[in-house]
Amino acid sequence: MTKGTRRSFRHIFRRAHEIRREVDEEIAFHLEMRRRQLEAEGYGAEEARREALRQFGDLEGTRAVGFDSDYRRERRMAWKEVLRECRQDVRVALRQLVRRPAFAAIAVIPLALGIGANTAIFSAADHVLLRPLPYREAQRVVTLWETDGATGERKREVSPGNFVDWRDRSQSFSAIGLAQPSGIDLVLEDGPPQPLSLWRVTEGFLPALGVQPVVGRGFLPEDFRRGEGMRALISHQLWRERFGGDPAIAGRTIQLDFKPAMVLGVLPPELEYPERADVWAPKCLGTLGIRSCRTARRRTCRWWRG
Amino acid sequence: MIEPTTQLLRGTLHVLILKTLTPEPLHGYAIATRIAERTGGVVSIDDGALYQALHRMQERGWVDSEWGHGETGKRARFYSITDEGLRRLHLETASWVRYAEAVMKVLNPPAAVGGLTR
Numbered sequence: 001m002t003k004g005t006r007r008s009f010r011h012i013f014r015r016a017h018e019i020r021r022e023v024d025e026e027i028a029f030h031l032e033m034r035r036r037q038l039e040a041e042g043y044g045a046e047e048a049r050r051e052a053l054r055q056f057g058d059l060e061g062t063r064a065v066g067f068d069s070d071y072r073r074e075r076r077m078a079w080k081e082v083l084r085e086c087r088q089d090v091r092v093a094l095r096q097l098v099r100r101p102a103f104a105a106i107a108v109i110p111l112a113l114g115i116g117a118n119t120a121i122f123s124a125a126d127h128v129l130l131r132p133l134p135y136r137e138a139q140r141v142v143t144l145w146e147t148d149g150a151t152g153e154r155k156r157e158v159s160p161g162n163f164v165d166w167r168d169r170s171q172s173f174s175a176i177g178l179a180q181p182s183g184i185d186l187v188l189e190d191g192p193p194q195p196l197s198l199w200r201v202t203e204g205f206l207p208a209l210g211v212q213p214v215v216g217r218g219f220l221p222e223d224f225r226r227g228e229g230m231r232a233l234i235s236h237q238l239w240r241e242r243f244g245g246d247p248a249i250a251g252r253t254i255q256l257d258f259k260p261a262m263v264l265g266v267l268p269p270e271l272e273y274p275e276r277a278d279v280w281a282p283k284c285l286g287t288l289g290i291r292s293c294r295t296a297r298r299r300t301c302r303w304w305r306g
Numbered sequence: 307m308i309e310p311t312t313q314l315l316r317g318t319l320h321v322l323i324l325k326t327l328t329p330e331p332l333h334g335y336a337i338a339t340r341i342a343e344r345t346g347g348v349v350s351i352d353d354g355a356l357y358q359a360l361h362r363m364q365e366r367g368w369v370d371s372e373w374g375h376g377e378t379g380k381r382a383r384f385y386s387i388t389d390e391g392l393r394r395l396h397l398e399t400a401s402w403v404r405y406a407e408a409v410m411k412v413l414n415p416p417a418a419v420g421g422l423t424r
Contacts, residue, residue: 022373022383026334029382030353033335036378057354069361 015074023066031056134270136210140174167204177205180283181275186242187255196238196256197276200283206233209271215239216250216265223264224282230261233280236269319351319359320368321402324387324395327369331386333376334360360385368394 031052038048053059097104135141145155146162163178170176180200185193203224212218213233223231234249243249253260256279267280326332326340334357342350363369368391376382387395 025381026383027357029333029376029378029380030335030338030357032378032380033376034353055353057352059354062354062357065358066361069365073365 015078016071019070019074020063020067023063023070026066027056027059027062134268141209163202167202173208175204175208177208178202178283179205181277184256184279184281185258186278187258194242196278198279198281199277200281202283206280211267211271213265214268215247216263218265219282224284226284230256230259231264231282232256232261233265233267234263235267235271235276235278235280237276238278239266317398318402319355320363321395321398322349322351323356323359323363324368324391325399327385327387328392328395331372331384333374333382333384335376335382337385363391367391 031049034052034055035048038051039045043051056062097107132138133141144158144166146158147154158178160178163176167176178201182198182200184196184198186196187193201219203219203221206218214236216233218233219231232254234243239245239249243252246252249263250265252263254263255261261281322341323337326337326344332340334353337360338351338353338356360369360371364371364385367388369385370388371383371385373381374384
């Protein structure tokens, strides 16, 4: 900021008491002239002073109007001056930069990199950290991990065996669920089967997040019993892209891995946890399931508590 | 003495002030005195109303002001009309004259004259 711009800024903020003084001085001059005129007409000194005041009318109102008017005008003029000085400063600066392109590059490139990096970081932070999670009572939703007592390895995915124990014995959670990643093929009439990502979830998983389907219904206890035939919830994106947002999707049967599966409903578009998935199917943890899961611990299970 | 209490008169006040300032810059007291003289004492303005009008007109850019020295030797603010003020004066004068003519037509209808044919 040049001296000129600084001066203009100071000017704006100093003038208020000066303006008030000037308004008073102007009125005082008028009253003095009026008093002299009345004295010339034969009034006494004190009478002339009182009459001059009477003839003036609303003294306080006039002082207020005068001050407000003048102050607004001065502020406007001062800001115009500030902008003019700033424009001049910018023009001078640009002329200097054009005359010395190497210096301009040294000035501009780090600035550009800094702004770019800042924008990228903030965009990521905004999405990951600042935006609220799209779950009901998100502050009560947690992810659970295992810690291996022997190796000290922390934040390992949970095994179903442990999950079952926690589900059955723990008092801390209003809902608790497990999600197992998998894949499945959507068989279409036109074209080859389309591979889809799948999460198999236990009964408590979606209730723990407080997620409600936007179409149709969520899983009910009977959906988790074996032998019921495949049931599934589909993602909002799959519903839009593959089924054209069909409002009658609930109850429709589709072919998953060449087996019929009934679509129960459509999940909301914000559900991107644990990762984005196309299909959600019920997972029932029978004894067979536990044994087979225990032999393959890595990346088989994740769960949340609410 | 006519008391300036109506909206109409406030608009007229601007015109009177602008016209009074056309020949030369004047301070507020001189403006008040000159208007009273020119109207033969018929129109005399509340001093406070005059100064409020002057400040408002300055804010709108119709008049400008500069500090100088008055007859008493003390500092006084002298007002002068601006280009915008002159434009305003011509507009308002034309409008005022039209208005006055219209009112006069109602108050003083032209007499009907007819020549008798012999």
